[in-house]
Amino acid sequence: MEETKDLITLVIHTPERAGILKNILESHGLTVVLEDFLVSKSTLRVAERVKIHPDDLPLALKIIESGDNYSVASIAMKMAGMSGNLLIPVDFSDSSILSVKMGFSLARRLSIHPVVMHSFVAPLFSPGNPISEQLSGDPSNYLEEAVEETVAVKDLRLGAQKKMKAFKEEIIRLQRSGEIQDCKFSTSILEGVPEEAILNYCSETPPMLVVMATRGIEKKEEELIGSVTAEVLDSCRVPVLTVPDNHDGGNIRDIKRLMLFCNIDQHDVLAVDALMRMFDYPECEITLVPAVEKRKTVSKNKLEELCAYFNDNFPSANFKVRIPDSKEYRKEIDGIICDEKIQMLIVPNKKTNIFSRIFHPTMAHRFLFERDMMMLALPV
DSSP states (O other), X not given: OOOGGGOEEEEEEOHHHHHHHHHHHHHTTOOEEEEEEXXXXXXXXXXXXXXXXXXXXXXXXXXXXXXXXXXXXXXXXXXXXXXXXXXXXXXSSHHHHHHHHHHHHHHHHHTOEEEEEEEEOOOSSOTTSOHHHXXXXXXXXHHHHHHHHHHHHHHHHHHHHHHHHHHHHXXXXXXXXXXXXXXXXXXXXXXXXXXXXXXXXXXXXXXXXXXXXXXXXXXXXXXXXXXXXXXXXXXXXXXXXXXXXXXXXXXXXXXXXXXXXXXXXXXXXXXXXXXXXXXXXXXXXXXXXXXXXXXXXXXXXXXXXXXXXXXXXOTTEEEEEOOOOGGGHHHHHHHHHHHTTOOEEEEEEOOOOHHHHHHXXXXXXXXXXXXXXXXXXXXX
């Protein structure tokens, strides 16, 4: 046991806040001792010193400066280089309101800031004229056309700003009525194709999570090619939560039954660690299912060992194993979802190139079009 005299005082906090900080520091491998702080000659404990080893000071300062609310998820996210934001792309439809409801609920739980984003596409060339004519036309007309393009872009931006203002007012109205979590939020309007605008935002300022609404299964055939959500899933390197537009809109805290598709390798450990940190170590039931279909025989022993590891390291959650018959994989997955009353799918998601997307779409991509369920795609 480390001698108290060899430790230094990092901060002085109320007992409750000191206990929270102690747990967080210890989760990062630091030795922490709490020492009562007494006022004058009184025996009343009003605060506690949080004491650490001097060698741990740089890491401890990095941790406490990552956020003043000591949220485990928020600190882990900021230390990983992500921003304190949750991104919610919208197109001002009813589905957008659903994604805002779910996004704000998560943002409130994780103590992060939601950003409602919309993008508009500016014309590259004047409407009504063939591209070849515009490129090879009279140079004297270029300036006039450039002015027209500038005016068109300005009009589009003003139109988007007007819609965003109305959408923001609707969110505030729903917050006052209690239908949406009451939290501060920001809005952003970007120029560009929606999927590219989302990916650029995530690349430049990685949010902790992207929340996107999707169409119901009866409408998804219409967007089988060119789906914005599918493009984001295939390329985004931050977690993406998809919410079908026929979702009941319940609180994120009510989602307790999850299904995690495992590759039975180190990626599963990374995915579960990201999941549990993101949702602040929730109490839930997680069914582990092999993501192999017909490619190879599943080792039940390895999956059960993985399940035991998760139960030991994440005691707030209850992990169990279900192995579908590879010959009837899709059908049995549906049966497990029904039997276990699964509310959300967790899919480890690898980045793919354009050819893989066409000929070998990822599991997240397939599930997006095959099932009307909430899905969390975790990049690995």
